[in-house]
Amino acid sequence: MGRRRVKIYETEKDEGSVMAYWDWTWEQLASDDLPAMYDNIHNQTGQKLYYVGHSRRTYRLGLREFIAGGSDVSKLLAGVCSLQLIDCTKPIDVIAGPHCCIKPSMMDGSFDHAPQSTSTKNIIHSAQMIRTGNTAKYNYGDESENKKHYGQPTSPLYNVSRIPKDIPLLFGYGGKDSLTFDVNDVKHLLDNLKDHQKDKLVVKYKEVYAHFDFVMAGNAKSEICI
Incomplete structure (x- = not known):
């Protein structure tokens, strides 16, 4: 959690502050939380x-916490599992793709503590980008609200090509990952990074890897790390 949200959570208890606590998307995780964690670790x-x-308003879910194991998600999964050709005897595979190389003991231990909850706004932001096919800031769904936050009626696009060309980057993605980037998404991202220094950009593609193989597979260290 970022410094700003921790302060709100600790000092205020009213309804407005609860909503403010969850008023964030993955953009704030990158702009607030990540630098705070980096500074703290580096200083120590x-x-x-x-x-x-x-990996990372309104609507019926509201502008607050989205609980991965909550009733709304359970209803969604129940609907998905009622469809033909969907085998829900392995629910993690349904959500994230059929993993290839994870020991059952590793899977059981990890999901005793995960997944953690996120903000509903974060879920909506991700859905917006999936629907539009663009990597953009959060769309408030109202021109006046967008103008208030961005100075324009639409949510601005992120310019990935502005990433400094000499920063070392490694991208790993799997052919069986059904939760985040698919192969075409990664190709689109790499196209935007075509001017990046070639010796600073490494791409690792594993055809048999699903979403969680990258962090739980027994062979991930040798297959992904360089």
């Missing part, structure tokens, strides 16, 4: 750091 250790990332 003084060491060079590497960042490894996996």
Whole structure:
């Protein structure tokens, strides 16, 4: 959690503050939380750091917490599992793709503590980008609200090509991952990074990997790390 949201949560208890606490998307995770964690670790250790990332109003769900194991998600999964050709005896595979290389003990232990809840706004933001096919800031669904936040009636696009060309990057993605990037998404991202320094960009594609193989597979260290 970022510094700003921790302060709100600790000092205010009213309804407005609860909503403010969950008023964020993955953009704030990158702009607020990540620098705060980086600064704290660097100040404590003084060491060079590497960042490894996996995955990230209204509506009926409201502008607050989205609980992965909550009743709304349970109803959604029940509807999906009622469809033909959907085998829900392995629910994680249905959601994230058929993993290839994870021991059952690793899977059971990990999901005793995950997935954690997120904000409803974050879920909506992700859905907006999926529907439009663009990587853009959160769309408030109203021109006046967008103008208030961005100075224009539409939500601005992120310019991925502005990433400094000499920053070392490694992208890993799997052919069986049904939760986040698919192969075409990654190709689109890499096309936007075509001017990046070639010796600073490494791409690792694993055809048999699903979403959770990257962090739980027994062979992930040898297959992904360089």
